Amino acid sequence: MPKKLKRYGPPLLLISPSLVLVGVFVYALIIANFQTSLTDISSAPQTTGLAPHRIVWFENYINLFKSDAFQHSLKNLVLYTVTFLAGTMFLGFLWAWLLEKRDRFEGIFRTVFLFPMAVSSVAAGVIWRWLLNSNQGVRASGLNRLFQMLHLDFLQNNWWNNNSIGIMAIAMAAIWQLSGYVMALFLAGFRGIPDELREAARVDGASEWKLYRHVLFPQLSPVALSALIIIGHMSLKAFDLIVSISKPANYQTKVPAVDMYIFKSQYYYASAAAVGVILLAFVLVLIVPYLVRMAKKEK
Amino acid sequence: MSQSATLSKAALPAESKTLYDPAPAVRHKGKGFNWGRLVRYLLLLFFLVVVLIPVYVLVITSFKEGATASQAWYLPENWSLENWKAAWMGYKGLPAIGPALGRTVGMVVPAAIISSFLGSMNGFVLSRWRFPYANVVFTLILFGMFIPYQSVMVPLYQIVHGLGLPAGTPSLIFLHVVYGIPITTLIFRNYYESVPHELIESARVDGAGMLSTYARVVLPLSVPSFVVVLIWQFTSAWNDFLFALFFSSGNNGPVTLALYSMAGGSMLQDYGASMAGAIMASLPTLLVYILLGKYFVGGLMSGSVKG
Numbered sequence: 001m002p003k004k005l006k007r008y009g010p011p012l013l014l015i016s017p018s019l020v021l022v023g024v025f026v027y028a029l030i031i032a033n034f035q036t037s038l039t040d041i042s043s044a045p046q047t048t049g050l051a052p053h054r055i056v057w058f059e060n061y062i063n064l065f066k067s068d069a070f071q072h073s074l075k076n077l078v079l080y081t082v083t084f085l086a087g088t089m090f091l092g093f094l095w096a097w098l099l100e101k102r103d104r105f106e107g108i109f110r111t112v113f114l115f116p117m118a119v120s121s122v123a124a125g126v127i128w129r130w131l132l133n134s135n136q137g138v139r140a141s142g143l144n145r146l147f148q149m150l151h152l153d154f155l156q157n158n159w160w161n162n163n164s165i166g167i168m169a170i171a172m173a174a175i176w177q178l179s180g181y182v183m184a185l186f187l188a189g190f191r192g193i194p195d196e197l198r199e200a201a202r203v204d205g206a207s208e209w210k211l212y213r214h215v216l217f218p219q220l221s222p223v224a225l226s227a228l229i230i231i232g233h234m235s236l237k238a239f240d241l242i243v244s245i246s247k248p249a250n251y252q253t254k255v256p257a258v259d260m261y262i263f264k265s266q267y268y269y270a271s272a273a274a275v276g277v278i279l280l281a282f283v284l285v286l287i288v289p290y291l292v293r294m295a296k297k298e299k
Numbered sequence: 300m301s302q303s304a305t306l307s308k309a310a311l312p313a314e315s316k317t318l319y320d321p322a323p324a325v326r327h328k329g330k331g332f333n334w335g336r337l338v339r340y341l342l343l344l345f346f347l348v349v350v351l352i353p354v355y356v357l358v359i360t361s362f363k364e365g366a367t368a369s370q371a372w373y374l375p376e377n378w379s380l381e382n383w384k385a386a387w388m389g390y391k392g393l394p395a396i397g398p399a400l401g402r403t404v405g406m407v408v409p410a411a412i413i414s415s416f417l418g419s420m421n422g423f424v425l426s427r428w429r430f431p432y433a434n435v436v437f438t439l440i441l442f443g444m445f446i447p448y449q450s451v452m453v454p455l456y457q458i459v460h461g462l463g464l465p466a467g468t469p470s471l472i473f474l475h476v477v478y479g480i481p482i483t484t485l486i487f488r489n490y491y492e493s494v495p496h497e498l499i500e501s502a503r504v505d506g507a508g509m510l511s512t513y514a515r516v517v518l519p520l521s522v523p524s525f526v527v528v529l530i531w532q533f534t535s536a537w538n539d540f541l542f543a544l545f546f547s548s549g550n551n552g553p554v555t556l557a558l559y560s561m562a563g564g565s566m567l568q569d570y571g572a573s574m575a576g577a578i579m580a581s582l583p584t585l586l587v588y589i590l591l592g593k594y595f596v597g598g599l600m601s602g603s604v605k606g
Contacts, residue, residue, distance in 0.1 A: 010509040011428035015421045018440070018480050025451065025477045026443040032454035047457075095346065098339050109343050111592060112350055118588035118595065120538035122555045123577040126562045127353040130360065130570050141371040149372060176353065184596060208335075237447045240540040247563055260449045261544070264456070273453045280450035287445040295438045 030280065037061070037273035044267045053270075060274040069251070070259065070275075076167040077255045081235040083168045087175035088231050089224070092182025097212075099183070100190040110187070114180035121177070125244020128173035132245060134161035160245060166252040170245050174238065182227050189223035190216065229290050236282050361575040382571035386561065386579060394549040396576045399557035400583075403537060406468045406553055410475035411532035415525055417476065418483020422524075423517055425484065426491035427499060428509075437488065444481035448541055456545060467551030474546065475536040483528050486601045490524040491517070530591055531598030534584050554580045 038055050045051035064070045095113050099106050116124065133142040136156045140148060144156040159169040193216060201215045239257040246253035248261055256275050263272035356372075363370075364379040389395030425437050448455075455474075464470045494517075502516040543556040558580050562573035588595050 008428065008430040011424040011430060014509070014513075015424045018417055018421050018484065019436070021477050022440050022443050022480055025455070026446060027439075029451035029454045029458070030446070033451055036453050091346075095343075098343050101339075103336070103339070109347060111589070112347055114592075114596070115585070115588060116350070116353075117599070118534060118584045119581045120540065120555050120558075120584070122538075122540050122559050122562075123581045124353070126558065126570075126573045126577040127357050129562065130356060130574070131353065135368070139368055141368040145368060145371045176350065180350075181599065184599060188600065233445055237449070239449075244540075244559060244563065257447070257449050260452065264453060264545075269453050276447070276450035276452060279447040283445060283447055283450075287442070291438055291442060291445075295434055298434055 033273045033276050036269055037271075037277050039270050041269040042267065042271070047267055047269050056270075060270050061278070064271065064274055064278070069254070070256075072251070073254045073256050073259050076253065077236070079165065080167045080171050080174075080238060080255060081232065083171035084174045084178075084235045084238075085228065085231055087171065088179045088182045089227065091175065091179035092227065093186050093224075095179065095183040096186030096190060099187060110183070113183055116177045117181050119177075121240035122244045124173060124177055125241055128170075128176075128241075129245045132159035132169050132173070134158040160250075160253050163252050166246075167242075167255070170242050170253055173245060174235075174241055177241070178231065178234070182231060185223055185227045185230075186220060189220045193219045226290075229286050233283050233286050236279060236286075357574050357578060360570055361578055363571055382575040383579075385569075385572040386576035390572065393561045394552075394557035396554060396557055396561070396579050399552065399554040400579065402468060402551065403553040403555075406471050406475075407533055407536045410472045410479070410536045411529050413472070413476045414479035414483045414532045415528045417480055418487045418528055419518070419521055419525070420513070421480065421484040422487025422489075422491050423513055426488045437484075440484055441481050443478065444485070448478070452545060459546060465551075467547040470546040471536075471539075471542055471553065474542045475532065475539070479532050479535075482531065482598075482601070486528050486531070486598065487521070487524055489601060490521070494520060526591070527594045527597040527601075530587055530594050534587065534595065534598075537584050 037060055038057055039053045040056045040059075041047055041053045043051065046053045095109075099109055131142040133140070133144065134157075135141060136144050140156065143159070147153060147155040158166065160166040162169075197215055197219070198211065201211045206215070237257060238255060239261070242253055242255060242258060243261075248258050256279055260272050260275040260279070263269070263275060359374055360371075361382050362378045362380070363375040364377070364381050366375065370376075387395060387397040389397075421440070425433055459470050459473070464473060498520070499512060499516055502512045507515065537553075538555065539553070540555045540559065543553050544559075547553065547556060549557065549560055558573065558576050561576050
């Protein structure tokens, strides 16, 4: 035992601050949040413990799922995620494919395609709020004005200011922000394919298209899966960009992460916590298999 | 010397290395005119323009004054600095970007430095001391990187207030350090896995304890990884909005919060000033991206773990 202690004591000591912090601020807080979600804390005195609260079990969840407002948020989240995933995967893959040859100027294109990631969502929101301005006709600015100038007036629309599909306009801004990231992932995938594979296919007389279709693309499926998981879990957390383009109080563009903020600022801590648990559950479905697969690979 | 060169490459995950390697000799052989290449370049140029449209809008609008909607897409008639002044100093009771930038620097720099050291210690231990269940511990730490912070926010808010941490800079430094542990640990661990074992083993044979091995041998080797992690933490703390919204306010918060209240907090719709503010708020991270892009991508790729 002392021998083991001597061997493992110092390293454990060195990482113990981090272990404690992660233990408390990730795991213990997830549990504490779950507990709060089972209570009826919904007023300022209750949040500070001045007024008593009681356990209502899953009532908050039931009420959430029964409410039209939260169903609207969930529907928005699905629409947002589908649009965002489809857009980033398509553009990211296309850009990587176009740049895969290492032509001249490749670095410039790559740098430009990736730069929106270095900009904060709030700053991006300022621009896209302008671009997606819902005014039309003489008062139009942003994209609607651009459509007029290009004589494409029929394309003018309300953008995010539409109750049923407005959230897809915000997904456009998110696609602008993150397609470059997916491109970088796919580009790394392309570059990771051994040159011998290409050579062998060429020797066999495969045409350029067949080389891609049957040899190179299949090699990219693990990258595509990772990209889907990473982008998908980002989409579930989306908040900054949405509230910067629209506003937290706007019904049109509500998603669960926005609900959580509104509940919290109105002292509905129990409902805020319940929304947090629901979001965590969504993320777990995506991330746990991913982490387990990775941990197995390590061995 | 040559060793430090190989190490500085090893700091970047394999993917970004291949991204930044100089083009090999497999370039397309020039067989005269090539239609495929022409189409490729045309498509690339088209997308380049599309991606840059928001930048054009941002810049021209920030220099406009009193322009009407019909002039929205044209260059300013007279270039004016009024918006820049208004954004920097604040106007009509809205938060000023200037002082917020100062506060952001004061928050981001300590946060990035502290997280780097924590990450380096963790990465060193987890890659070199295979204590029982080290991999499980590593995976449990990594998990913290993926959680939606909404799922801990309510109790987190209560704890941070309970601890008496002042809102604004102190709270935000603390939060960025704590929630930066997973990604910084990951980057350093992967780096130390790639450092030749013999280097560290020889120090141990010399009888150096773990702490002195870390300080004398490992730390000096870690410079490239520190650059990746510092840049990563700098950028993510700088661009953070969620924690800023919950744990600070207009007069003690970072620049993202000031910009947010400026752009959306009023009904003014004074786009010129918010656009000038957005440029000011983005320049630091953009400069880092342009000047140190390789390291930025290094952090980005490790964030994706491995496929």
